[in-house]
Amino acid sequence: MTDLKSLVLRTSGTNCELETARALDRAGAPADVASFRQLSGELGRLSDYRILVFAGGFSHGDDLAAGRVWGSELRGVRRELDAFVADGGLILGVCNGFQVLVESGLFQPDRAPQERTIALYANASNHYECRWVTLEAAASRCPWLEAGWRFPVPVAHAEGRFTCLDDATYGELEAGGQLVLRYVDADGSAPGYPGNPNGSRGDVAGICDPSGRVVGLMPHPERNLDPWNHPEWTRLGEREVGEGLRFYEGLVAAARSGAAVASAGS
DSSP, X not given: OTTOOEEEEEXXXXXXXXXXXXXXXXXXXXXXXXXXHHHHXXXXXXXXXXXXXXXXXXXXXXXXSTTHHHHHHHGGGHHHHHHHHHTTOEEEEEXXXXXXXXXXXXXXXXXXXXXXXXXXXXXXXXXXXXXXXXXXXXXXXXXXXXXXXXEEEEEEESSOEEEESSHHHHHHHHHTTOEXXXXXXXXXXXXXXXXXXXXXXXXXXXXXXXXXXXXXXSSOGGGOOSGGGSTTGGGSOOOSSXXXXXXXXXXXXXXXXXXXOOOTTO
């Protein structure tokens, strides 16, 4: 597929659409940026793209709760989004985009949105967290993240604490390969605060839907595209690019190949 394209969506309050588009451009999937209102009036445009990204920021001022307003708007186009995924499209939500996807119900397609059993709550520290952390990819259904890959990435959020209604929900997500990324210490061990910056259950930083094609994470890979983006880059050894670019390159490669979904644990 030589004409692979991506679409980055924004709405009132988002502020990461341009850096996200830059990441996709550099990864090989030229990105268009459009408002959600514009797309809603031209839903046929979705067929032009293989990757759809919900950018970070503070959509609609995070009124009611982070991502709730935009997430509720997505419910009106769920049929089109579900068809996009069923046709092989990949959807990514970053930070506020992750919050939006959680609120939309896309991660639990068999439940009505109001019956979802996962949420992103206020950080356990009770304040905004802006720092660098380390992530490790888990064995999951996500088709572009290799289990065990560990990389640095910045976070910037106040409501990123992943939580579940009960133990059964967490167990189902884990058994189904839907827990995609975890916060870890540099040596791969389970971190306390601030390695886990928000108190997420199981140190979860990102999840996917049962198909593996809808992925969300709280950290910002698009803010680590160049070696010097990391505050300690002179101590990290030779690096031609930032690790966040590899994240987006994997996403683009999966879209280009058709992304056969890996079995959980493979």
